[in-house]
Amino acid sequence: MRIGIYGGTFDPIHVGHLILARDAIEYLELNRVIFIPNTISPHKQHRTTAPANVRAEMVAAAIEHEPDFEMDDSELKRGGTSYTIDTVLLLKERFPDSDLFLLIGEDNLRELHTWRRIEELKLLSQFVVLNRSEEKTPHPFITLQRRIDISATEIRERIARGASIRYLVPDKVLAIIEREKLYQ
Numbered sequence: 001m002r003i004g005i006y007g008g009t010f011d012p013i014h015v016g017h018l019i020l021a022r023d024a025i026e027y028l029e030l031n032r033v034i035f036i037p038n039t040i041s042p043h044k045q046h047r048t049t050a051p052a053n054v055r056a057e058m059v060a061a062a063i064e065h066e067p068d069f070e071m072d073d074s075e076l077k078r079g080g081t082s083y084t085i086d087t088v089l090l091l092k093e094r095f096p097d098s099d100l101f102l103l104i105g106e107d108n109l110r111e112l113h114t115w116r117r118i119e120e121l122k123l124l125s126q127f128v129v130l131n132r133s134e135e136k137t138p139h140p141f142i143t144l145q146r147r148i149d150i151s152a153t154e155i156r157e158r159i160a161r162g163a164s165i166r167y168l169v170p171d172k173v174l175a176i177i178e179r180e181k182l183y184q
Helices: 015-028 052-063 074-078 084-094 106-114 118-124 152-160 171-180
Strands: 002-008 032-037 069-071 099-105 126-131 142-145
Touching: 002 015, 002 084, 015 032, 015 052, 015 099, 015 126, 015 142, 032 052, 032 074, 052 069, 052 074, 052 171, 074 084, 084 099, 084 118, 099 106, 106 118, 106 126
Parallel strands: 002 032, 002 099, 032 069, 099 126, 126 142
Antiparallel strands: none
C-alpha cells in the first residue's frame, strides 16, 4: 500500500490542502492520504492556534465525503509538541508493509534540517514537497507543483478584518469557524 502522510496545524484546513492531497493521490498513485492535525508544532510554538479538538473537527468535516482521505488524531491524543518522527514510527507499526510518503509544504524546506531525527525520518518515508508558490528552493525530493494562492494565514487575516472566506474553505469548515467564532 502507498500512503501519503499530511501533517500540519490545519488552522484552518482549506481547499488548497485538499487540492494538493488529491494531486498527491493521483500523481504518486497513493491508496490514501492521512491528514494528521498536530497539537503543537515545534516550529510554530510562538503562535496561538484554534483549539486542537476544533482543528481536528474542521479536518474531519473537510474530508468526510472523500473516501481516499482519512484523519488520524494520534498526535492530538499524544499531546505536547508534535514531532513527525513519532507519528511516522506509529504509522510504520500500523502499516508495516506500506510505503509512506511524507507530504510537506515547500515552506518547510528551510527548517527541515532542524526536524527531530531527520535522517531517520528520511529512511522511513519518502519526502514529497507540495509547492503551491512560484518559489523554487533546491532539494532532492519529489515535487508536486500547483499554483494555489490560498493560505491559512490569509484566511485568518480575512476573518479578522471581516472579509469573506467563502470558497476558500469547505462549507462545513466555514460553519465550524462561524460557530466557534474563530480568528476574530
